[in-house]
Amino acid sequence: MDGIADIGGKQGFGRMPEQRDNLPFHHDWEPFTYVAALLAAEKGWWTFDSGRHAIERISPRDYMRAGYFERVLIGMATLYVEHELLRHDELEERAGGEGSFPLSPAIGPGQASRRHRPEFKVGDKVVVRNESPTGHSRAPRYCHGKRGEIVGIAPKAHFPGEMAHKVDAAHEHTYHVRFEGSELWSEVKDGSSVVVDLFASYLDPPN
Incomplete structure (x- = not known):
């Protein structure tokens, strides 16, 4: 939320x-x-x-x-x-x-895991879905709608949007996504980057 x-x-x-x-x-x-x-x-x-x-x-x-x-x-x-x-x-x-x-x-109501969510591999480009659920979410607002690159993949875990609301929770991979600092904040000019761990349901391939 x-x-x-x-x-x-x-x-x-x-x-x-x-x-x-x-x-x-x-x-x-x-x-x-x-x-x-x-x-x-x-x-x-x-x-x-x-x-x-x-x-x-x-x-x-x-x-x-x-x-x-x-x-x-x-x-x-x-x-x-x-x-x-x-x-x-x-x-x-x-x-x-x-x-x-x-x-x-x-x-309130939780956020359901996407049953037909895409799968990614290291090196894939992704974009974070621009969603604001009323329930629990582990996708920081500052990366909503931003583009990044998969740099690592963690083992599957319970999807928090369901787990926090005591419903049967799907297991999803968490992807380590690297964002250029300038992608997240326009004033960043030092070439820095940020890695954010994001569940599969939060991600899409770029258009």
Whole structure:
């Protein structure tokens, strides 16, 4: 989905803050967001794709004012509520009252794998489909409609547009696609390139 989480290549956010240490956590509660995910995974309530989509669904206001682990916590709490393991009012009561614990909006329809998707080999030219599904997608918006070249092929994996929505997911190859920097952003003049991993359903042969 074209949500606030998909901000790769966007301008206007200023410089990244300087990282002053290599610590993975900075507050005692932060590791427990991963513990909640691992426990949910054992019960079939969480996958990487459903977890990512729960975070993508966070409202732009709540997403931008939350830190990384706060977003994970909101996403996990959303999945727990959607599986009827918790109630939203119970979370808000513990957090400080009504409006104190945001959840992601309700999940919508997923994106289906293309059953007759093309297959590619290393060296093939491709173009990324210019689609904006309402469900989970792993195709960054900055490469929609852009042309690139296959430079590698990964083993097949579950298609995330289906996996995140708990439907029977097709297995697809992920292609490593190299894009010239100038193809993605017109102001790039240094000859650089970017490699993006893209599922087969996101790609077409060029016209």
